[in-house]
Amino acid sequence: MTEKKNMGFATRAIHDGQGPDVETGAATVPLYLTSTFELDGIGKHRGHEYSRLSNPTKSALEENLASLEGGASAHVFGSGVAAIAALCTMMKTGDHVVCGENVYGGTLHVFDDVMRGYGIDFTYVDTADAENVARAIRPETRLVHIETPTNPMMTLADIRAVADVCHAKGVDLSVDNTFMSPYFQQPLALGADIVMHSTTKFLNGHSDGLGGVLVCNRPELAARYLFVQKTMGGILSPFECWLVQRGVKTLAVRMKQHDANGRTVADLLSRHKNVKRVNYPGLADHPQHELAKQQMSGFGSLMSFELGSRALADAFLQNVKVCIHAASLGGVETLVCHPATMTHVDAPKELKERLGITDGLVRISVGIEDVEDIIADLEQALDGLE
Numbered sequence: 001m002t003e004k005k006n007m008g009f010a011t012r013a014i015h016d017g018q019g020p021d022v023e024t025g026a027a028t029v030p031l032y033l034t035s036t037f038e039l040d041g042i043g044k045h046r047g048h049e050y051s052r053l054s055n056p057t058k059s060a061l062e063e064n065l066a067s068l069e070g071g072a073s074a075h076v077f078g079s080g081v082a083a084i085a086a087l088c089t090m091m092k093t094g095d096h097v098v099c100g101e102n103v104y105g106g107t108l109h110v111f112d113d114v115m116r117g118y119g120i121d122f123t124y125v126d127t128a129d130a131e132n133v134a135r136a137i138r139p140e141t142r143l144v145h146i147e148t149p150t151n152p153m154m155t156l157a158d159i160r161a162v163a164d165v166c167h168a169k170g171v172d173l174s175v176d177n178t179f180m181s182p183y184f185q186q187p188l189a190l191g192a193d194i195v196m197h198s199t200t201k202f203l204n205g206h207s208d209g210l211g212g213v214l215v216c217n218r219p220e221l222a223a224r225y226l227f228v229q230k231t232m233g234g235i236l237s238p239f240e241c242w243l244v245q246r247g248v249k250t251l252a253v254r255m256k257q258h259d260a261n262g263r264t265v266a267d268l269l270s271r272h273k274n275v276k277r278v279n280y281p282g283l284a285d286h287p288q289h290e291l292a293k294q295q296m297s298g299f300g301s302l303m304s305f306e307l308g309s310r311a312l313a314d315a316f317l318q319n320v321k322v323c324i325h326a327a328s329l330g331g332v333e334t335l336v337c338h339p340a341t342m343t344h345v346d347a348p349k350e351l352k353e354r355l356g357i358t359d360g361l362v363r364i365s366v367g368i369e370d371v372e373d374i375i376a377d378l379e380q381a382l383d384g385l386e
Helices: 009-015 056-069 080-088 105-118 130-136 159-168 219-232 238-248 251-271 289-295 310-319 349-355 371-383
Strands: 073-077 096-100 121-125 141-147 172-176 194-198 212-216 277-279 302-306 335-337 361-365
Touching (some): 009 056, 009 251, 056 073, 056 212, 056 238, 073 080, 073 219, 080 194, 080 212, 080 219, 105 121, 121 130, 130 159, 141 159, 159 172, 212 219, 251 277, 251 371, 310 371
Parallel strands (some): 096 121, 096 141, 141 172, 172 194
Antiparallel strands (some): 073 212, 194 212, 277 302
């Protein structure tokens, strides 16, 4: 095991949990495609017994992700929503959760369509104002869950302010950090108790594997999520763990390019005559631009923009040539999607209207292609709307 806790992010991304193989000297963590492990006697094993309980490839990834988020432990699951479901196992019938009103549609499905059936109650608020969170917390509240920036409107929550509210009331705070990755945002350092990611996105970075992770900062939380992994079995497979490990090694360099390209694309969109509004924290006119500069070290590559109608959004999505019209985000390729009919297709109409998720809204995850090619593609697609 390589320990480089005092070294830089890129060094830790490459080395923490991923030292040379002890037996062979292999420079990368081997892919252990095994379901079981030989015992040395009754109750005697060499660190692993059965891959649902633990696997060397999975353990290496979890150590790595815990290091990058500054957590005590990390626990990987089969998808981002599987991690959200595991987060809910903290709750029991009668408990209450406060959640941001503008979160990924899959999170809403887990909370409203599954967990409410077990007697857990949810209240949704605008987490851009920490006072809204404070007012929503009740004696039976066990958790506050936020996304920052939000999907797809790119609204920020002040993590430290929300954490202070939560802890004053004895409530844990979980933060979905998928959009920023640990390279640009460190929620635990700002007071959060739990950080969640869809590892499918920036951590993997290559659009070729599903996964989710919970990173926590307390032993009792670690024990809980380890128990959930063992008993419910929704773990990340060794192969997908290996894919994420491979992706994380280049996270620092990828995020720098994502950010550089994202800023350039946001500038183009903000100036194009066929774009009515751009939602991107890196723009000076974003209402929380100053907060973004305080709690994030970069602005990332996610943004949304308004074209005015579904017909125009559809024409734009059909016009792109380099950008790919597809779900997901955080890959090396530029991905564009239509939130109203994709990520938030099942969200109530009144909620979408209040948040601004219109039929003319497009979300873009800017990739790391040559930015000139991305710009040229977006310009021709937008110009074609005239």
